[in-house]
Amino acid sequence: EGTVLAPGVPSGRQNRRLIKGLGGDRMRLVYCALACLTLSGLAFSAQARNATENERYLCRWGSTIAGGAQASKLSGVTRYGARQKLQARKFAKQWMRPMALRITEQTYDSESRLKPDAVSKVYYEGCIQHEVARR
Numbered sequence: 001e002g003t004v005l006a007p008g009v010p011s012g013r014q015n016r017r018l019i020k021g022l023g024g025d026r027m028r029l030v031y032c033a034l035a036c037l038t039l040s041g042l043a044f045s046a047q048a049r050n051a052t053e054n055e056r057y058l059c060r061w062g063s064t065i066a067g068g069a070q071a072s073k074l075s076g077v078t079r080y081g082a083r084q085k086l087q088a089r090k091f092a093k094q095w096m097r098p099m100a101l102r103i104t105e106q107t108y109d110s111e112s113r114l115k116p117d118a119v120s121k122v123y124y125e126g127c128i129q130h131e132v133a134r135r
Helices: 011-022 024-046 053-074 078-090 096-109 114-132
Strands: none
Touching: 053 078, 053 114, 078 096, 078 114
16 A cells, blocks of 8 residues: 555545644745755756857858858859959968858858848857857
């Protein structure tokens, strides 16, 4: 039939008997601990991580490249011409040139006819969302 928590007490009242046995101060402590755990769990689950300054910089830079590539594409510059323009450009960091080339390739591969500003905005928002979800 199971373990009897309070011998001599009908089974429906065993839990009440056990809880009453804890006493007022102990029960307050148990309720307080449960409330703290519940609130901290809600706070951690509801807290959204923001993008760091480096992540925002990366996304801003990438959105600028994507917008420029879209402008080149819409103005009739060939893929080769856009690549040559990027190859001639000076970049502050070593990883920027290959990434700029990949962003340009992806922009030229898409069939999108959006304005460059809209492409920049979409790129930035998607990049931030990706960076936040990545961690």
